[in-house]
Amino acid sequence: MTAIKESSTRNFNKGVALTSCPVTFVMEKIGGYWKPIIIFHLMSGPKRYSELKRAIPQITEKMLIQHLKQLQNDDLVHRDAQAIIPPIVTYSLTKSGQDLFQVLDSMVDWAIKNGSV
Numbered sequence: 001m002t003a004i005k006e007s008s009t010r011n012f013n014k015g016v017a018l019t020s021c022p023v024t025f026v027m028e029k030i031g032g033y034w035k036p037i038i039i040f041h042l043m044s045g046p047k048r049y050s051e052l053k054r055a056i057p058q059i060t061e062k063m064l065i066q067h068l069k070q071l072q073n074d075d076l077v078h079r080d081a082q083a084i085i086p087p088i089v090t091y092s093l094t095k096s097g098q099d100l101f102q103v104l105d106s107m108v109d110w111a112i113k114n115g116s117v
Contacts, residue, residue, distance in 0.1 A: 076094060
């Protein structure tokens with residue numbers, strides 16, 4: 001994989017956008033197709049990996065793992081791994097992740113209002 005040049009104009013512009021535009025900041029954290037869906041499913045409470053996979057059957061294992069790790073790194077999802085055999089791993093929303101409830105509820109309301117559900 002090619003290394004990203006830290007001093008590139010693209011990285012500079014991205015940094016400016018992240019600090020000056022709140023929408024850019026939010027989209028950096030929860031943007032993309034799968035992250036809001038994962039967060040939506042975790043809104044009802046902690047879930048194991050297999051429960052998330054069943055709840056979102058269209059997502060590949062690679063994408064689910066990748067997005068869960070990104071959500072963890074952004075402090076939106078907490079991963080609780082119990083050191084037993086077999087290991088039990090549970091995912092839940094952090095306080096910061098729970099603060100997104102209103103945002104996602106607004107998205108649901110908008111979808112219902114505009115006839116998608």
